[in-house]
Amino acid sequence: ERTYKILKTRIDQFGVTQPNVQRLDNGRILVELPGVDDPDRVRKILQSSAKLEFWEVYRNYEAYKFLEAADKIVSRKERALKGDDSTSSAPAANLASALEDDTNTASDSTATIETPDTAEDSLMAALANANTNTSEDDSADNLLGDSSALDSTSQLTESQYREQNPLLSRISLSINRETNNWSKAAELGYVLSKDTAFFIKYLNDPDVQEVLPSNVRFKWSYKSTDDDGLVLQLFALKSKQDGRPLLEGDVVSGAMTTIDPNGDFKVSMTMNKEGTKAWKIITARAAVNQDAIAIVLDDKVYSAPNVQGEIPNGRSEIYGNFTNTDADDLSNILKAGRLDAPTRIVEESVVGPSLGQAAINSGLRSLALGFMLVIVFMILYYSKAGIYAVAALLANL
Numbered sequence: 001e002r003t004y005k006i007l008k009t010r011i012d013q014f015g016v017t018q019p020n021v022q023r024l025d026n027g028r029i030l031v032e033l034p035g036v037d038d039p040d041r042v043r044k045i046l047q048s049s050a051k052l053e054f055w056e057v058y059r060n061y062e063a064y065k066f067l068e069a070a071d072k073i074v075s076r077k078e079r080a081l082k083g084d085d086s087t088s089s090a091p092a093a094n095l096a097s098a099l100e101d102d103t104n105t106a107s108d109s110t111a112t113i114e115t116p117d118t119a120e121d122s123l124m125a126a127l128a129n130a131n132t133n134t135s136e137d138d139s140a141d142n143l144l145g146d147s148s149a150l151d152s153t154s155q156l157t158e159s160q161y162r163e164q165n166p167l168l169s170r171i172s173l174s175i176n177r178e179t180n181n182w183s184k185a186a187e188l189g190y191v192l193s194k195d196t197a198f199f200i201k202y203l204n205d206p207d208v209q210e211v212l213p214s215n216v217r218f219k220w221s222y223k224s225t226d227d228d229g230l231v232l233q234l235f236a237l238k239s240k241q242d243g244r245p246l247l248e249g250d251v252v253s254g255a256m257t258t259i260d261p262n263g264d265f266k267v268s269m270t271m272n273k274e275g276t277k278a279w280k281i282i283t284a285r286a287a288v289n290q291d292a293i294a295i296v297l298d299d300k301v302y303s304a305p306n307v308q309g310e311i312p313n314g315r316s317e318i319y320g321n322f323t324n325t326d327a328d329d330l331s332n333i334l335k336a337g338r339l340d341a342p343t344r345i346v347e348e349s350v351v352g353p354s355l356g357q358a359a360i361n362s363g364l365r366s367l368a369l370g371f372m373l374v375i376v377f378m379i380l381y382y383s384k385a386g387i388y389a390v391a392a393l394l395a396n397l
Contacts, residue, residue, distance in 0.1 A: 014045065057236070172189050
């Protein structure tokens with residue numbers, strides 16, 4: 001009943017003329033939307049659970065230590081799968097020693113509700129080239145930041161480095177290449193979308209989980225950082241002692257699409273009284289060290305702004321390189337509410353005008369063919385009189 005009401009509310013805000021939403025006897029819901037030209041958009045709206053959460057974020061240099069520890073476990077597992085009985089693992093790149101400590105990495109340039117601009121072209125180029133333009137002689141510094149931080153692995157070929165560091169070799173860390181320091185952004189690094197399955201497999205491995213803090217949660221960005229959808233950001237989120245986020249989305253009382261001064265679309269949210277009070281405390285605590293708070297929807301990080309100051313009015317924004325349609329859909333989903341149980345499309349069909357168009361095309365072809373046959377018959381049977389008759393007919397038409 002709740003799922004039916006929420007889906008009906010979402011669809012009513014979808015902007016379709018005369019939608020049909022019915023509850024069926026077999027525990028299913030029938031949805032008919034006339035005039036829809038983007039079926040993928042409909043699927044996202046129907047299947048999004050709207051599970052909104054606000055998470056504390058580990059600083060990237062803190063999360064790197066977790067990834068480094070996991071990398072050693074994965075390296076041993078990968079070698080075991082290949083039949084290599086050697087248990088000694090090569091030292092991972094000692095990036096931490098080349099980077100500034102946490103006293104020098106506080107963000108000082110990020111607006112209170114804006115996501116820091118961290119997609120550096122040089123860093124993205126290094127990642128993009130890592131798996132497309134490398135050869136056996138390429139060194140590992142194509143994959144990670146500045147080569148001065150990789151003295152221990154600079155003599156390794158790409159294949160050797162990847163074998164010894166299966167996780168670290170697949171991520172481009174969030175490093176400022178000009179200063180060789182960790183960036184002030186929240187993400188740990190950038191990963192090719194084709195490698196995300198590898199990370200998911202091993203970051204959820206029981207042996208890897210044993211070496212990770214119990215409160216760390218690795219999550220991916222909602223959208224890729226490039227137009228081709230090849231690169232995703234990896235975040236390390238920090239849960240509370242009970243494993244839950246700082247705040248859950250049931251405190252959101254309203255949402256709407258707005259446009260910032262740069263012309264980018266965003267979703268502005270307002271919270272109820274309880275949420276406003278909690279949000280004020282959370283942002284005040286985060287603003288002390290300008291920590292980041294991740295806004296997560298359906299387990300995807302939409303934005304992770306560094307908090308500059310306390311937010312007392314319960315208002316916040318979600319950025320995500322949205323189009324107007326994306327922002328409208330997201331705000332409508334948030335307003336309609338969260339689905340307690342995820343929905344799954346079990347049957348789907350698209351009824352289009354293909355049959356009617358085929359009939360029209362067949363009719364035109366038969367008309368043209370019949371007209372030509374009549375002309376040929378008139379000329380052959382009546383000779384010159386047939387030519388005059390055809391000419392008169394065409395003139396009349």
